[in-house]
Amino acid sequence: QGDLRTFLGTKYTKIPMMHRAGIYRHYEDMENMLQVLEVDLKGGNMSMLLLLPFHVESLSRLDRLLSEELMAKWLERLTEQSIAISLPNGIVQGLTQLAALGLKDAWDQKMADFSGLDAMKGQEALHLRDVLHWSSMELEEEDEQVEKPKLFYADHSFLLLVRDKASGALLLMGALDLAEGPGLHDEL
Structure with missing residues (x-):
């Protein structure tokens, strides 16, 4: 389910949000002013951790803050709680062009080296023309009735x-930090 709500990122937009309630592992780090939420992904082998600052802010503070030690502390302190979650619809799906992620030499005919995969043994230098990678994750738990959710x-x-x-x-x-959708307009 989704309804249009305001997303306050680097650009303020209106986006569809999904809502779900259930028992999730959660921790509120008062010192670092953020919530940590762990949600199992479908199949139960993986989980998604969401790190949400208490206030609207640039993510540069969280980027500097993030460390292996702090992650271990958060994971250790997660406790099961009744939580009502609202997330941008579609955050767990995406279509990404791999070149945009830093895989560049594979597209350059002079730089690419796929000689180990070349069944024709060098008749033409192999390189990638285009690759798209689709990823999709589904949340494990369905919406359930919980009392007094956080x-x-x-x-x-x-x-x-x-x-x-x-x-x-x-x-x-x-x-x-940027959700695609129609921008908000000041009507004053």
Whole structure:
């Protein structure tokens, strides 16, 4: 489900938000002024960690703050709580051109080296012309009735991490500080 709400990122926009309530692992770090929420992804092998500052702000503070030690502290202090979550709809899906992520030499005919994959043995230098990578994650738990839930309302910039639950390895780290949607206009 989704309804249009304001997202306060680097640009203020109106975006569809999804809402869900349930029992989630949550920690409120008063010292660093942020909420940490862990949500299992479908299949239960991975989880998504959301780091949401208490206030609208640039993510540069969180970027400087983030460390392995602090992550361990947050994970240790997560407790199961009744939480009502509101997230930008579609944050867990994306279409990314790999060149934009830093994979550049593979597209350059002179720089690319795919000789180990070349079944024709050098008749033509192999390189990539275009690759698109689609990723999709689904949240595990369905909406459920909970009493007096704490609100986790992600209507402003936040960090997102995906980790393997068995090993603890971080698989993905990203940020949402710009949500595409119609801009807000001052009507005064």
